[in-house]
Amino acid sequence: MATLKAEKIGYIPKGRPVNSEFQLMLRAFIRDPLAILSFIIILIFLLSAIFAPLLTQYPQQGLGEPNIAEKFLPPSRAHPLGTEYMGRDVLARILYGGRSSLSIGFLVVIIAVLIGVPLGAISGYYGGWIGNLIMRITDIFLAFPALLLAIAIAAALGPSFVNAMIAVAFTWWPWYARLIHSQTLSVKERYFIEAARSTGISDFSIIIQHILPNVMTPVLVQATMDIGSAILTGAAISFIGLGIQPPAPDWGEMISTGRIYFIERPWFAGSAGAAIFLVALSFNLLGDAFRDAADPRTRRFSA
Amino acid sequence: MEALLAVDNLHIHFNTYAGRVFAVNGMSFQLSHQEIFGLVGESGCGKSVTGLGILRMVPPPGEITSGRILFHNKDLLQSSEDEMQAIRGRRITMIFQDPSTTLNPLFTCGNQIIRLIRVHTSASAKEAYKRAIEMFESVALPQPQRIMKSYPHELSGGMQQRVMIAMAIAPGAELLIADEPSTALDVTIQSQILSLLSNLRSEKNISILLITHNLGVVAEICDRVAVAYAGRIVEMGATEEILFEMMHPYTQGLLAAIPTSAQRGKPLTSIQGSVPDGLEQLNGCPFYERCLHALLICQTEMPELTQIGNESHFVACHLYPPKRK
């Protein structure tokens, strides 16, 4: 009986693996060498930040304990990246510094996404006065320059790094709101949304189950790249002294204090700079790779 | 009489993730001067790809793997890219289904057509302007001067398509490939456009290769028709012959599937199954699985396009074996 039916209506895919949109994207992603490379780099940084105590002989120095006697030692067997101005092992500082830098990067983006996405979805789906209201609010927030806002907050509330980064998140959520708003506008016109409404599905369910999954891809791309930018911004804030205060480790702070000594003793400013550069670049490339893999038109074909 | 365009055993493949798709599998047909030739078939038959192939514009991952395309007896597939550039847009032009996406929204219609004329001919700005107005008049656009200054989005779909046609024939083309030119338009506008194409054929000495899935359109204006299935021609001949004395089971199925008032109350004859997806290269006739009259030989041997009766009717079907001398 089943075979008769299949004959009547034609070829039904048999035996091929089920291909959801996500799986197709994953397959394209795996074939992209830059994607794999950047993913590995990020993974290395993440793991080394998590397992920092196990990777260095000087965990205490990583956390801030000074060791003046051994200051400014060039890279050697005992200290692979040398020591800095307080004698602390640079590698340990980098590893522990990664913890705050990376977590801040994720924190900022998560806050921006959590605020921006729902607001954008609501304003895009409902439109009307609430859409207008939300869009005008995003306009207001977009007018703030991130760094200056962070400085202002720091000046007002004291230089807490977390406060500064939350301030940055507050200037970033509008981008997500805008992105989701325009994506929602196009998705909501598609027939399957009307089909869902015609069977009585509530607006809330439609937004959560239909709209959001279909608009998340650009958010994923943007968020990935933004993590890199957030780390850079965090470093910038630390660089001007509003971030994590020493002796707690931080890459931006290391560049800031290290630049004075840079000509003769480049290793600690240099390695901090290299770390920031590598991480930010990798997140950027990763985001790019996601974008290429997600768009069916730019997916690569096999030979 | 020498044919204007002769496509000979054309093969075009697409290398995709899922494997090799044989989109065009030995397509052969000929167009004469001042002829409207319909290439008709359903989705997946390779007709649009053939149209692109004639201009060597098949997008990757597609490639033309074998065959000849003779334009005035010169093989286009052997020509250099420079020679092709001289032909595209000038001697062979193409118009597509949706004019709103083929006209550039940033420039006025006048700007676009004048630029086109000056690229392909050595006309001065003034001469180009004059020619543009002439072209707009020949496609029955009202108030050509106003159209020259308008942007595409200010015009309706039918008018945009006329602008497209004007641009296509402005440099003096000999062959116009029209890929579903009226499908996106309203039905009453469709009649206008088809009637326009028919007039152009006689007034401007152009041949038209009309690619469509709509048999009605073919019946309207085509002199000759070729029915395509799975990348090959299965039947070809003068329009009347094909419509009234069709021979290939697929053509019969297509015509029978069109709802008419005579069939009210009765189930429509549909062709069971669906078009093969082109991934496997079949040995026998590609229509075998869906054919109601299939013979054993149809499963193993591909039928050749053979002449039937008088000179111009061709069929590729084992039900009509070639005459033995």
Place this chain on the structure above:
Amino acid sequence: MDQKPILELRDLSKYFISNRGLFTRTEKKVRAIDHINLTIHHQEAIGIVGESGCGKTTLARVILKLTPSTSGQIIFEGEDIVLLSSRELHSRRRNMQIVFQNPYSSFDPRFSILRAISEPLIRNTTLRGKDLIQRAQELLDQVDMPGEILYRYPHEFSGGQLQRIAIARALAPTPKFIVLDEPTSALDVSIQAQILNLLKSLQNNLKLTYLFISHDLSVIQYICDRVAVMYLGKIVEYSTTETIFNGGALHPYTKALMFSIPIMDMKLRQKRIILTGNVPDPANPPSGCSFHPRCPFAKEICTHEGPELRVISGGHLVACHLVISPSW
């Protein structure tokens, strides 16, 4: 036929307001549908024919309350659904469903077929788990699709197959009334025939009522009992399919539409009317009878007075001065 109609539209209108500026008082009213009156009986198949801008798509949306109407009544099974609250409407929704033109846009690409069909089932029934899956398979069976496809995704199917699944989904809440908005326009002719056969047999087996919207007259004539021709938001002619398609069309626009069905017969072709001009912009309708700029028979009265939809003979309505008052 049943005595009471399943759907009655009384003086139904939907206007869109455009160009309302903050400081300007001018509002442009786009009359998408303008005082429509229509009665549909149980198990009938009514066709709506017209070109872009005629309002047929808006009509479909308004009837299902996917868009709110501006004025008029929509009486479904005896009650005016315009007056219902959201919650009351939710329970009526299962009785009317819609099938769209483009099967690929009709499905969320991230939903498996099972999830897509389950959505209306979860909303409208208490079936869950195994029972749910079984019901989904039954629905697929009704449209001649095998049950194994439940775990596949929309992009893996051809247009015709996906449209069958769309029909299965529409049948899930066991509706009585289905709006079909150009369901076969995007399909090849041989697939269209399969789908039309399916729709016809479903109508007979499940006692359904159809509102069939199309620009393709050959399809309308095959599947519909009565036809309404729309132009710029108004019904200009309404009659049985037989009348209209057998030479009984009276309105000039209907006649032009008839002739635009590409004709195989060469002789008939000579008597054609090919309309000049474009389909007008609904935001800027012509004065009087909105068809007059394109009408080959337009008279002076047509330019300033819009004709009413009048009964000509039993069941045949036309809105045209030339037909209503032949003494021009």
